[in-house]
Amino acid sequence: MSTSFSSCLLTSIILFSDLVLGSVPEPKHVTVSSVNLGAVLQWDPVTSEDNVTYTAEFARAFNENRYIQVCQNIRDTKCDFTGNISAFGIFHFRVKSVRQGNASQWVYVKAFTADLHTRIGPPSDVKLKSRSGFLDINISDPLMKIKDKTLHNTFNNVLYLVSYWKKTSREEVKTIRSEQTFLVLGDLEPWSTYCVQVQISVSFNNTAEPSRPVCKRSTSDGKTPGWMIAVILICSLVAVVAVILCLFFAGFYTCKTVHFFFPSCKLPEHYKELLTTTSNSYAFLDIQNNKELDEIFDEISIVLEQPATPIEVMKTEQESKESLEEQPLVERKDDPEFRKDIPHYGNLN
The missing domain is CATH 2.60.40.10 (Immunoglobulins)
Structure with missing residues (x-):
């Protein structure tokens, strides 16, 4: 008050x-x-x-x-x-x-x-680019307000103070002093986010205002981890074994097929002749040509025999005896039927 x-x-x-x-x-x-x-x-x-x-x-x-x-x-x-x-x-x-x-x-x-x-302002732009485990930093100088003047043609000793840290641990800040506007940050943890802030220092200990922090995620460092090498090696061995087995079975079944269609044993010659003769016969050729065969046949008439009467049977037997009696005796001795009809009276001597 x-x-x-x-x-x-x-x-x-x-x-x-x-x-x-x-x-x-x-x-x-x-x-x-x-x-x-x-x-x-x-x-x-x-x-x-x-x-x-x-x-x-x-x-x-x-x-x-x-x-x-x-x-x-x-x-x-x-x-x-x-x-x-x-x-x-x-x-x-x-x-x-x-x-x-x-x-x-x-x-x-x-x-x-x-x-x-004068007081130097922050860089007009700070760009980050991530590649293969590195961060590329491209710094653009602030624009001078006096015509035709730039930072480098006004001051002799221009230094860039680049501070960077892991986003999750701001207290662990590292600083690099460089005279170039292009820097490369290495030795970064892969797949981690890093933030960068740049200050410009000129002669007479005149330190500029810092830029706003710019963050970028790092990529893989290009180094293959040991476990991945082991997995790749095992998969390669399995693939090689699988290919070898496939080639083996393919060759085996190919040989079996070839032996089946082209056996090593030969047919006997008479089988070959038989097959050749059969293949060249007219019947075989007609079958191959799907032609109908002309059948050759004779007509046969079947007549049923009438049963003979007793009188006809006796007449037939009588005629047979008469024909036998008319044949010479000498010829009839050798005939088994003739001997059978002659009665035997024992030894006449």
Whole structure:
């Protein structure tokens, strides 16, 4: 409460003195803000009234009595001198407040040199690319605000401070110092996420603002683990054995088939002749040609014999006896039928 009261009292005294004496308060906390070779003069407002304006000027050190006006009667509390200075010159700045035709005393900032007092911003871009267990880092320099000036043609000793860490363990941070905008990070754990942050350091111990962290997942390091080598070796052996067995069985069954259709034993010659004769016969040729065979036959008539009567039987026997009696005796002796009919009377001698 006492602090607020003191501030209000001080403001009232200043306003009263301004009204009574007709003077204007000077701008306070005048500084030069410089980022990437820029130059912006800044100050605090002297009062909350809207009728106060400001005028800012600059001069080169070799001609400090000749100030050049850049901002006149502005209500803003800053003035940009970037387009009026060079990277290596020494410059003086001054600013005053104006109200109703009354001006305050000049407030000076002297001996500003852009290359010494500027603050380098973070890299404009940091790109990561993962390949075969490595992380490629491509750094883009920040753009300088002075025309035709770059980071490397303004500063001699430009270093890139590359900090990287595993995302799951931020406390284990590693830092690499390099003069190149392209770096390769190795010795990374495969399939792990790493974050990278870059700062630029220039001469005169001027360290830039760090870039925002950029994270990327690493890939395989290209090295085959031992267990995978063992699995590949076992699978290869199994495949070779399977191929050998397939070739063996294929050859075996091929030989069996060949021996079946082309046996090694030969048929006897008479079988060959028989097969040849049979194949060349007319019947065989007719069968091959699907022709019908012409059958040769005689007609036979079957007549049933009538049973003979007793008279016919006796007549037939009588005729047979008469025919036998008419044959010579000598011829009839050898006939078994004749001997059978002759009665035997024993030995006549």
